[in-house]
Structure formats: structure tokens, C-alpha cells
Amino acid sequence: MEDIEELLRQHTFFRDIADAHLRTIGGCGVEVQYRPGEYIARENMPADYFFLIRRGCVAVEIQLPNSGPLCLQTLHEGDIFGWSWLFPPYQWTFDARAVDSVQAIQLDGRCLRGKCEAEPELGYELMKRFARIMTERLQATRLQLLDIYGERPGPAEGSS
Amino acid sequence: MIPAVYRIERRIEEMPGTFTLSLLPGAREEVVSLRPGQFNMLYAFGAGEVPISSSGTADTPGLVHTIRAQGAVTRALERLREGDTLGLRGPFGNGWPVARLAGRELLVIAGGLGLAPLRPIIYAQLQGSMNVHSVRLFYGARRPAEVLYRSELEQWGRALEVVATVDxxxxxxxxxxGVITAPLSTAQLDPQHTVAFICGPEIMMRFCVQLLMGKGISPANIYLSMERNMKCATGHCGHCQWGPNFICRDGPVFRYSDIRGWWQIPAL
Known part of the structure; x- marks a missing residue:
């Protein structure tokens, strides 16, 4: 097992973060592994953790009544998932399932919430980084909703 | 500019409504070859002409065009079968600036049918005829059934990095x-040595350009293939005027730094 602090430092989410913050965050993290098909998070269950994916693929899914799971997106090496630990009621809003063998760093949200309250500078730094991830996901969702590859009359043939 | 008569040597149904034609010139016609990114005007007799980019390689005989049936002319082309003939004018346009890639890392970013004009670049890399450091392909499609050249994508993945995603x-x-911007956002890039070729729906290209610039890639190293209503293909009729350019004559490939002044003007 590599040192958690060093693993966090290698991850893009924590790029250029102060060493002191990294030490604090590292104290709340452990390395975890999931087998293919194993659920990492389940909708409506307590969201006490968030994850930084080091290897493998995670499917973010929602269960549709009478038709099973629908995959909303997949996440991969370098991605981060889970921000439900930041806001009440601290429950997952989707399922997260390991598609293949997944290695990740699991960070304890309850532990970090306490540390962020005590150290506002750390809290602000983490919030900035999560805000960026949320913005990227929001943009991606908008792009997905636009259905940009859907058939539209092309300008080349607008009058043909 | 009288169309030459070409015969359909081979027709491949890529997916419902999207097909690839391999064309050979009639006995009295000159053989035309296209550089990657250039296009021909294909003429369905009695219906009209459409601009279609090359999606083949210069090394194989004949011309290859992948077409989506979405208007009167392309629907007429869709009805043609092997052995049928069509009219062809070309080649037109400037093509991808392959000569500027020496030693660079090339990002090929394609969305939907936008993979077709970029396929010649992939072929060139696989044939070893491009003087680049590396090529990475990022491809986005609507859903699995609409992934273009699916079996080829798998083959290409053995020789170069291919990241394919569906919405x-x-x-x-x-x-x-997930959308194409997701894998791009986590990709490790060397902004000083990366050149990007992008082709796809214009909204997709806008998001990709923004993301690449956010990663430090210069607007001068981002190239886009644009599409507008082209009629004459020689820069005379004015149908495809875009800012000070005619897309048929000055494009369809543009450097982002050259067109960013009118890129976001909705009326153009």
C-alpha cells in the first residue's frame, strides 16, 4: 500500500494543494478496492464518503421502476465522485457500481466536514475544487440534454 | 465545372440512414484524389448536389464518402446501389494542415458523423505517413447503435489511444x-506541443474548444472543420460565406485563432 498522502498528491483533484491541507485530508482517507459488479454506493443510503478513482470504471446509475438500472454516466481513472456528503441529508442520490475491478481512495466525509468547520481555509480550498467538478458535471449534463448528435436538417441541405 | 460520372463500386450501410460509398471514375474520367479534410460535390441526378468530405485514404483506388441521409439530395444518394452512377465535382477545400504536425501530439476529436472527415488522418497515422509524436482519438456518439466505423474503432485501439464515449x-x-468533454477534461496534455483537429456538431466543437483552451492549448493549434450551405464550391455563389471567408474555398478546415472573431456570432 502506498502512502495515502502521496496518492492524493498524484491525483489531479488535489494538484497544487498545500502540504498541510493534504496531510489533514490524507488522515481521512483509505485505499479501497471493489470487484466487478459490486456497488460502491446505493441511492438513499448514507453518503459518508467520496471517492477518487485510481483504476477501473464506475457506472453512475438510477433504478427505473419496471425496467431496471439506467446508466447516466461512467467515471474512470482520475475522476472523483460523491458530493452528497457535503449537504444534508447526506444521502446518495444515485447508485455507483464497479463495472470492472476498481481501485480508489475513499475519503471520509464526516471526518472532513468536521475538519473543514475547524479550518475554514481548508474548507474553502475543498469547496473550490468541488465547485469546479460540479460545474463540469453540470455542463456535461447540459450537453447531454442538448442531444447534439440528433438528426437535424444540415445547412448543406437546408433547401435541397 | 462539369461533374464527372462515377460508379458506385461498393456501398456499406453503416447504420440506418448512414452509408458509405466507394466510387470509381467512369472510363473517360480523370482520377481524382483528395487530401484529408477536402470534399467533393456529389450530384444525385435529378435531385441536386451536396458537399461530402472524403473519408477514405489516398492510397486506395477510388473515392470514399460517408453520408447521412437527411435531406432530399442525400436521400436520393441513399437510394443508389452498387453499379449505379452519380456526378462528382472536386476536390474542393483546404484539408487538415498535416504538414504542421511534425513532432506534435495530435488530438483527433470527433463527434457523430464528424469522424468521417477525420478517418483519413487515422489511416495516415496507421500507415506511418504522418510525422507526429503521437495521435489520440476522442470520439463521441449519441448511443452505441450510432457509433460510426465501430469495428474499425476497435482495430484502431490496438495501434493508438482511442477513447470512445456515448451520450x-x-x-x-x-x-x-457521458459526453465527449468528460474524457477530454481528465486527459493529460502537453499544451505546448499539442495540436487538435475537431469535427462534429458545432455545439460540441464550441465546448471542446473552450475546454482545450482551459487546458492551455493555444487557439492557433486548434483546427475545426466547418459546415455551411455550399452550392458552387468555388467561392462564387456566396451561399457559404462566413465572416470574410467562403467555407468551400477558404475552409472547410479553419484555425480557431483565425475565426474566433465571428465564431460566436449567431447570425453567421
């Missing part, structure tokens, strides 16, 4: 789900 899929799809 929507059920749980049986083994690949990535």
Missing part, C-alpha cells in the same frame, strides 16, 4: 457513457 446507453454497453 446514452443501457447497462449492457461495456464502454464509456
Amino acid at each position: 446514452h446507453a443501457d447497462v449492457n454497453w461495456p464502454g464509456r457513457v
